[in-house]
Amino acid sequence: MKNYIIGILLLVSQMFYAKTEKDTLYPNFRQYMFEFEDFCDACGCSASGGGMGFSSMLDQNFVGIRYMYQSYSSREGIFNNSPWIDENFNTIQVWARIPVAKNIQVSALMPYHFNSRTPSTGKQSIDGIGDITVLGFYTVYQNKADTLAFTHTLQAGAGVKAPTGTYNSANNGSVNPSFQLGTGSWDYLLAAEYVVKHKQWGFNAMLNYVFKTENNENYQFGDQFNYAGTFFYVIEKQKFTLVPQAGLAGEVYASNRQYGEDVPNTKGDILFGRGGFEVGMNKFSFGVNGMLPINQNLTGGKVEANYRLALNLNYSL
Amino acid sequence: MKFQLKNTIAVLAFTTLFVSCSNDDDSSSVVEGTTGDVELYFDNGVAGDALILGNTYTNSNNESLTINRLNYIVSNIVLIKEDGTEFTYPKEESYFVISEEGDLLTVHLEGVPAGDYTKVKFGIGVDEQRYLQGESEQQSFWDLAAQYNLTWTWSTGYRFINFEGTYTSPAVEGEKTFQVHQGSNSAIDNYREVTLTLPTTARVREDEMPNIHLKTDANVILDGVNKIKLADNINEAQTGTAIMGGENLISIAENTLQMFAVDHVHNGSHTGHGE
Numbered sequence: 001m002k003n004y005i006i007g008i009l010l011l012v013s014q015m016f017y018a019k020t021e022k023d024t025l026y027p028n029f030r031q032y033m034f035e036f037e038d039f040c041d042a043c044g045c046s047a048s049g050g051g052m053g054f055s056s057m058l059d060q061n062f063v064g065i066r067y068m069y070q071s072y073s074s075r076e077g078i079f080n081n082s083p084w085i086d087e088n089f090n091t092i093q094v095w096a097r098i099p100v101a102k103n104i105q106v107s108a109l110m111p112y113h114f115n116s117r118t119p120s121t122g123k124q125s126i127d128g129i130g131d132i133t134v135l136g137f138y139t140v141y142q143n144k145a146d147t148l149a150f151t152h153t154l155q156a157g158a159g160v161k162a163p164t165g166t167y168n169s170a171n172n173g174s175v176n177p178s179f180q181l182g183t184g185s186w187d188y189l190l191a192a193e194y195v196v197k198h199k200q201w202g203f204n205a206m207l208n209y210v211f212k213t214e215n216n217e218n219y220q221f222g223d224q225f226n227y228a229g230t231f232f233y234v235i236e237k238q239k240f241t242l243v244p245q246a247g248l249a250g251e252v253y254a255s256n257r258q259y260g261e262d263v264p265n266t267k268g269d270i271l272f273g274r275g276g277f278e279v280g281m282n283k284f285s286f287g288v289n290g291m292l293p294i295n296q297n298l299t300g301g302k303v304e305a306n307y308r309l310a311l312n313l314n315y316s317l
Numbered sequence: 318m319k320f321q322l323k324n325t326i327a328v329l330a331f332t333t334l335f336v337s338c339s340n341d342d343d344s345s346s347v348v349e350g351t352t353g354d355v356e357l358y359f360d361n362g363v364a365g366d367a368l369i370l371g372n373t374y375t376n377s378n379n380e381s382l383t384i385n386r387l388n389y390i391v392s393n394i395v396l397i398k399e400d401g402t403e404f405t406y407p408k409e410e411s412y413f414v415i416s417e418e419g420d421l422l423t424v425h426l427e428g429v430p431a432g433d434y435t436k437v438k439f440g441i442g443v444d445e446q447r448y449l450q451g452e453s454e455q456q457s458f459w460d461l462a463a464q465y466n467l468t469w470t471w472s473t474g475y476r477f478i479n480f481e482g483t484y485t486s487p488a489v490e491g492e493k494t495f496q497v498h499q500g501s502n503s504a505i506d507n508y509r510e511v512t513l514t515l516p517t518t519a520r521v522r523e524d525e526m527p528n529i530h531l532k533t534d535a536n537v538i539l540d541g542v543n544k545i546k547l548a549d550n551i552n553e554a555q556t557g558t559a560i561m562g563g564e565n566l567i568s569i570a571e572n573t574l575q576m577f578a579v580d581h582v583h584n585g586s587h588t589g590h591g592e
């Protein structure tokens with residue numbers, strides 16, 4: 001644990017050292033390069049929670065904080081008329097995307113979760129630090145904005161998610177196996193992002209895949225595939241930039257496994273529609289995003305996502 | 318360049334975090350000669366819904382039943398491994414009452430050899446062999462069964478299932494009582510055994526207790542492969558239906574072969590029953 005804290009402090013302090021110099025090095029920070037980071041970052045990254053969509057950025061490099069809320073309903077019991085209980089997943093996340101070399105950036109996400117639900121046995125709450133994710137991104141392709149009608153950027157990345165969030169198998173006796181702060185396992189990510197822009201219009205496509213491993217309670221959350229496509233429009237005013245956006249985001253989960261066996265009714269998928277906007281002013285940007293499910297089949301129908309909401313405040317580097 | 322260097326250091330600092338721990342402790346192996354506990358949790362339902370005593374539901378015989386009692390006996394529990402080897406729980410200890418009204422829903426087994434079990438077999442009711450051992454041999458269980466209305470007199474034996482309440486039917490006027498008392502008599506043995514496949518392995522270890530969560534469907538007692546209409550069996554006074562003997566019990570015995578299924582199995586050291 002001590003190691004993590006030192007590491008995070010190091011990272012954060014580096015970011016603040018860095019910002020004093022970045023303007024000269026990165027004059028094009030206002031490229032309106034949207035980064036829709038969609039790594040399994042909410043609700044302990046466990047089955048029904050992961051890949052909370054969102055967060056477009058006005059800037060390629062930033063440090064920020066975001067708050068995410070996810071509302072679920074879970075069936076408590078095995079019968080058709082078993083009661084549904086509400087589950088609330090809250091996350092406050094410090095995140096950053098910083099350049100480390102030409103064409104290479106590092107993203108870090110450090111979540112803090114506070115989740116609650118009220119089954120018949122009484123209210124349950126869990127809170128604490130979640131799983132920290134670090135990814136490196138490499139810009140595979142980028143053309144220059146000034147000369148062409150269309151600009152394209154393609155980035156690919158890989159990363160790791162550390163089991164800094166507590167996994168408690170006692171929470172697993174219930175229907176929603178994702179009522180956790182973390183997966184308890186070292187998980188690995190591959191990610192790709194593509195952004196195309198034409199005048200004020202833009203489109204961002206994002207794919208990522210999370211390989212999950214077995215934790216020391218012999219539980220393994222299912223691999224997770226996240227995808228999203230989002231259109232955005234840039235309105236530039238004298239004092240600020242406003243960017244409305246709308247799109248689709250989906251998540252596909254493989255079966256969870258325990259002691260090497262598939263746990264029945266744990267695979268699933270969900271498709272969200274999402275919308276929101278970003279406002280940029282000077283070096284700050286503020287964003288709001290909401291997601292509503294269009295189609296879902298999570299945990300054999302025993303868990304339903306209701307909606308998700310995210311707010312973020314970023315400072316561009 | 319300074320900027321990039323500093324960031325590179327930060328990343329390196331971070332990377333060192335990821336080379337520390339690994340979890341190779343393999344707690345999955347079976348230690349020969351050790352034993353553990355097993356729980357069977359009987360979650361009583363009716364036609365897919367949870368059984369709530371006093372609630373009314375309509376079966377496919379078009380009769381509406383208000384169930385006020387569901388008690389039954391399960392016995393002779395056998396746990397079966399993938400390779401077919403069986404562990405038979407000691408017969409003297411292998412009789413249990415399940416009662417919705419008494420909130421007696423869990424069977425707790427001890428001294429089960431460590432292993433990975435894939436099937437469970439148990440009897441519904443009390444077998445002839447046990448019954449014929451005589452009353453004094455099984456006094457404590459007899460007393461327990463009596464407490465839950467699962468006995469007649471000793472000479473007529475145990476009730477395997479006691480299913481009671483009231484009903485309405487298009488064929489009869491008003492609300493009538495019903496009593497279904499399943500059992501054997503001197504002529505017919507209605508004791509039956511069911512073998513259920515577990516959806517995932519039940520892992521028994523010294524420090525790991527599987528909880529086998531069964532789903533019971535009381536609806537099939539009358540509305541299973543054999544359809545038994547309560548109204549067809551109403552007494553002469555037209556006050557109610559009591560099914561306690563004859564051909565109906567043979568039909569019910571066959572129906573109850575479909576009464577149980579394993580919904581899921583909890584494994585690990587934190588398994589408790591509940592939902």
